[in-house]
Amino acid sequence: MQHQNKFDSLAHWLCRLGITAGYARLRGRRLTTLCYHGISPRYNRSDELIVANQILLDSFRRRLTWIATHMRFVTLDMVLGAIERGHRLPRRPVLLTFDDGLLNNIEFALPAMREHNVRPVFFIPTEPLDHPSGLLWYERLGFIVGWAPGQVLNVPSAFGKGLPISTPAQRESSNEVAFDMISRLTRTHREEVLLELNGLNKPATPQEETHSLFYKHMTWEQLKGISGEWVDVGGHTETHAALSRMSDEESTREVRENMQRLFATLGVKPAAFAYPFGSRDFFGEREENIVREAGYRIAFSSLSPHKSADARFAMPRRNVYKVSFDFSRPFSPECSIGRWLGPENNGAWPTLRRFLARVSRIGCTGCSPRTERH
Numbered sequence: 001m002q003h004q005n006k007f008d009s010l011a012h013w014l015c016r017l018g019i020t021a022g023y024a025r026l027r028g029r030r031l032t033t034l035c036y037h038g039i040s041p042r043y044n045r046s047d048e049l050i051v052a053n054q055i056l057l058d059s060f061r062r063r064l065t066w067i068a069t070h071m072r073f074v075t076l077d078m079v080l081g082a083i084e085r086g087h088r089l090p091r092r093p094v095l096l097t098f099d100d101g102l103l104n105n106i107e108f109a110l111p112a113m114r115e116h117n118v119r120p121v122f123f124i125p126t127e128p129l130d131h132p133s134g135l136l137w138y139e140r141l142g143f144i145v146g147w148a149p150g151q152v153l154n155v156p157s158a159f160g161k162g163l164p165i166s167t168p169a170q171r172e173s174s175n176e177v178a179f180d181m182i183s184r185l186t187r188t189h190r191e192e193v194l195l196e197l198n199g200l201n202k203p204a205t206p207q208e209e210t211h212s213l214f215y216k217h218m219t220w221e222q223l224k225g226i227s228g229e230w231v232d233v234g235g236h237t238e239t240h241a242a243l244s245r246m247s248d249e250e251s252t253r254e255v256r257e258n259m260q261r262l263f264a265t266l267g268v269k270p271a272a273f274a275y276p277f278g279s280r281d282f283f284g285e286r287e288e289n290i291v292r293e294a295g296y297r298i299a300f301s302s303l304s305p306h307k308s309a310d311a312r313f314a315m316p317r318r319n320v321y322k323v324s325f326d327f328s329r330p331f332s333p334e335c336s337i338g339r340w341l342g343p344e345n346n347g348a349w350p351t352l353r354r355f356l357a358r359v360s361r362i363g364c365t366g367c368s369p370r371t372e373r374h
Contacts, residue, residue, distance in 0.1 A: 029088065031079060032071070033095045033300060035278075035317040036060075038102050039109035040213050053321055054214055057108050063320075067094050068116045075119045076232045076272055080297060083312060096120040097300065097317065099236060099274055100136065101128060101223070103216045110230060123236040123274035123300075124223065126261045132217040136240045139215060140194050141182060145175040148201035153178070156196050183242035186250055220265055227266045234272035235259050235296065242277055243287045251287065255294045271297045278302025278317070288313040 037053035039060050055063075067073065071092040079095060081087035096113065098105045101124040113120060128136060135143070145153055151166035153174055159181055163174035178197075182190055206215070227233045237243065237254040238261070246254070255273070263269045273296040275283040283301065291299045292313055299313040 029091055029093060030305075031074070031082075031089060031093050031095060031315075032305070033097060033315060033317040035274075035300075035302060035319045036096065036098045036105075036109070037100055037321075038104050038214055039112070040104055041108060042213075054104075055320060057112065060109065061112050064112060064116050064118065073116065073118045076121050076234075076298075080271060083298065097123060097234075097274065099123045099276075100240065101125060101217050101236075102214075103132065103218045103222070104213060106218055106222055106226060110226065114230065119231060121232045121234050121272055122223075122226075123234045123272070124258075124262065125236045125238065125240040125276070126258050127239045128217040129220050129223065132219050133211070134217070135215055137182070137190055137194060138179060138240065141178055141197070142175060143206065144194070144197050144201055144203050145171055145178060147203035147205075149203070150201075154197075154200035156193060156200070180245075183245040186246075187239050187241070224266060228268060232272070233262060233266060233268070234270050234274060234300075235262060235294075236274050237276055240276045242282050243275065243290070244282050244284060248286070248290075252290050252294075255290050259294050259296070269295065273299040274317075275299065275301050278319070283314075 036055060038055070039057055040054045041057045071094045072090040074089055074093040074095050076095065078087070078089060078093070082089050096118055098109065098120055101122065105122060109120075125136070128134060145163075145165065148154075148165060151164065152162040153165045154162050155178070163177060164170040165174055182193055185193060223233065235255065235258045238258045239254065241251070241254040243251045243254065259270055259273075273291045273294075275287065275291075278301050280301075280303065288299065288311075296313075298315060300315045300317050302319050303314060303316045305316040305318070
């Protein structure tokens with residue numbers, strides 16, 4: 001069987017030899033938090049570029065089995081008990097979280113987690129639940145930039161000249177420029193600009209199956225049906241806002257309205273919050289204070305555990321993404337250390353140590369506890 005590269009093969013054999021499992025057992029009681037977005041049973045080759053945050057269901061099931069064998073699932077209540085009351089977490093604790101309130105979290109991820117008695121945290125941006133078939137604002141922008149015809153993206157006159165989109169690299173760069181401009185707008189102005197962009201460029205739209213599988217959100221009734229009994233629900237702003245780009249007033253409004261609507265609908269005050277986009281580019285001390293003053297007890301970021309002090313309002317998480325389309329291969333770059341071995345990572349051993357930690361958190365994509373091949 002052909003592997004994607006030599007590092008994938010190395011990761012596979014480290015997993016088979018039990019080294020990654022052994023590393024997991026040495027982690028003690030330090031919490032590992034994984035961040036998922038979507039879980040889907042399939043995707044087509046034509047969807048490859050637009051479902052980077054989706055994990056195949058079969059792969060997700062293997063990860064759950066691996067974690068259940070080598071680590072211990074914990075709940076949000078257990079994490080808060082450890083932080084607030086000094087309770088001890090079990091050894092090798094893992095907390096699963098899901099961002100954005102996608103319907104496939106309920107349809108596919110939740111049944112798989114119930115098989116292992118996993119109680120995840122769903123971080124919900126509340127506005128999309130009012131319009132479950134709609135896209136998040138930055139997804140709409142991505143479709144406009146990615147699927148606009150021609151070689152130049154037409155933009156409103158207030159934003160200057162058009163942006164080049166003749167190559168994939170230019171589209172990616174132009175999307176970043178457009179994102180930076182639009183993320184700083186109020187939600188009303190942002191909506192107006194997106195509508196104008198769509199009208200100026202007339203991009204193609206996703207196929208119905210693609211939209212239904214990957215982008216449709218759960219409804220309020222569906223969220224109420226699982227809240228409390230099967231999942232814990234946390235805040236994720238009202239519109240999935242880039243908080244650090246917004247004014248104090250807008251940022252506070254996004255956080256507080258999100259909490260208030262969740263509390264009013266579910267009858268339970270959410271204890272946890274997750275910063276949209278998650279990096280230090282999108283939250284800082286100001287945002288931590290806003291979340292704390294809103295009444296949250298803990299907040300999660302997307303910071304690496306190796307770059308975080310595990311601060312209560314900047315808890316680290318590992319984003320788990322789809323990184324290999326060819327699912328006939330069992331070993332994806334998630335188990336690869338190729339890009340971790342460069343000089344920017346200060347040599348091979350720290351890199352290998354981080355790699356082992358990474359694999360121990362997510363499991364080898366191609367290996368179940370019995371190292372079955374798929």
